[in-house]
Amino acid sequence: MTNTALITGASSGIGLELAKIHASKGGNLILVARSESKLNNLKTELENQYGIQVTVIALDLSQPSSAQELFEQTEARSLQVDTLINNAGFGGHGKFHERSLVHEQAMMQVNMVTLTNLTHLYLKGMVERKQGKILNVSSTASFMPGPLQAVYYATKSYVTSFSQAVAEEVKDNGVTVTALCPGTVATGFVEAGNLEGVDAWKNAKTPSSVAECGYNGMEKGELVAFNEPSLKFMLNWIIPFLPRKLVLKISRQAMEKSTK
Numbered sequence: 001m002t003n004t005a006l007i008t009g010a011s012s013g014i015g016l017e018l019a020k021i022h023a024s025k026g027g028n029l030i031l032v033a034r035s036e037s038k039l040n041n042l043k044t045e046l047e048n049q050y051g052i053q054v055t056v057i058a059l060d061l062s063q064p065s066s067a068q069e070l071f072e073q074t075e076a077r078s079l080q081v082d083t084l085i086n087n088a089g090f091g092g093h094g095k096f097h098e099r100s101l102v103h104e105q106a107m108m109q110v111n112m113v114t115l116t117n118l119t120h121l122y123l124k125g126m127v128e129r130k131q132g133k134i135l136n137v138s139s140t141a142s143f144m145p146g147p148l149q150a151v152y153y154a155t156k157s158y159v160t161s162f163s164q165a166v167a168e169e170v171k172d173n174g175v176t177v178t179a180l181c182p183g184t185v186a187t188g189f190v191e192a193g194n195l196e197g198v199d200a201w202k203n204a205k206t207p208s209s210v211a212e213c214g215y216n217g218m219e220k221g222e223l224v225a226f227n228e229p230s231l232k233f234m235l236n237w238i239i240p241f242l243p244r245k246l247v248l249k250i251s252r253q254a255m256e257k258s259t260k
Contacts, residue, residue, distance in 0.1 A: 006030040006074070006081045006122070008061060008114075009088030011038035014137060014185060017211035018085055019046065028053040030079060032070060033088070034060050055079060061088050062106040067117030083218075084122045086115040087137045091152035093255065104151045111155035116162065123166070123175065130174035135218040136163045138179045140226070143235040147252035164223050176221035180214035183231050 005022045009015040011033035019029055023046040031039045036058035043054040057073055059066050074081060089111045092103060119134060126132025139153075142160035146153025160179045167177035186204040210227050217225025226232035239247060 003027040003082045004030065004080060005083035005085055006032065006118075007085040007087055008032045008118070009137075011035045011042065014182075014207045014211050014214070015085070015087040016042060017208045018087060018135075018215060020208075021211055021215045022083070023050045023052050023054075026050065026052065027083070028055075030055045030057060030074060030081065032057050032059055032061070034058060061114045062109050064109065064113070067114050067121060070118065071121040081122045081125070082131070083133045083135070084118065084126075085135045085137070085218075086118060087135075088114070089137065089155075091149055093148055095148065096150045099151075107151055108155055111152070112158050115159060119162075119166065119177075123170070126175045127170055127173045132175045133218050133221075134163075134166075134175070134177045135214055136177070136179050137214065138163065138181050140181050140183050140228075140231050140235060142179075142181060144239060144247055144251050146255065147248060148255040153251075160224065167223055176218070178214070178218045178222050178225055180210070180217060180225045180227075182210045182213070182227045185210050 003022075003025075005019075005027055007015050007019050007022070007029065010019050010029075010031040015033070019031060019042060022029060029046065029052065031042060031054060033039055036056065039056040039058060043056050046052060047054050055074075055077065057070060059070055061067075063069075090107060092099060092107060096104070115136060119136070123132070123134065126134075136159050138159040139156040141149070141153045142156035142158075144153065160181060163177050163179035170177065182205065184204040185207055205227060213227040214225050226235075242250075
């Protein structure tokens with residue numbers, strides 16, 4: 001049976017690389033993002049290279065109705081989603097009180113609410129079929145508060161917590177849920193989030209390496225997939241035992257922009 005994966009934020013970065021991995025394994029795809037032209041280019045490339053079927057759905061996932069609209073479109077086309085990859089998300093830099101509230105609300109909608117809605121809508125069918133996989137792209141940011149990225153870090157904390165809780169609920173139903181928690185990744189996230197000059201991105205990993213880590217973790221049914229063992233050790237065995245004020249200081253320093 002063909003494994004059809006729905007991937008949000010599939011037009012670039014980690015989402016694009018996840019689409020390539022899934023296609024290379026012979027799986028069909030439902031690609032979702034705002035840019036229809038980019039999705040159609042990717043559709044042509046993957047169909048020609050791998051002989052699979054790719055469906056393109058252009059949507060703005062910051063709209064409250066987007067998840068329901070996406071679900072209705074796949075249902076109308078009789079597309080069964082065997083693998084759901086919630087990859088779409090974005091961040092932003094600056095002090096919370098100085099940032100646009102509209103921007104923060106859109107971030108919460110994409111990173112948390114739409115992700116939750118899509119998981120709910122497609123999980124029911126997976127549980128009924130007793131088969132399915134969900135990969136929610138989170139971040140190592142989910143393990144601590146994030147001064148200068150307060151809302152982004154908080155949304156990712158939600159994603160990691162939510163993913164693990166749902167994974168426990170459905171573990172006896174043949175369905176797995178994995179949270180991918182990478183460190184910094186060299187994608188358009190930096191420019192879109194006004195993060196140029198932040199030293200943490202000097203050693204950013206490639207989207208393809210992060211996507212491979214996440215896809216493999218999902219295939220194994222891991223609860224949390226880390227792409228960097230050193231970060232996994234630090235977040236699990238060092239950060240939890242440090243004083244909170246020190247953690248906040250370290251976290252803020254990591255997000256400060258270089259003055260050089």
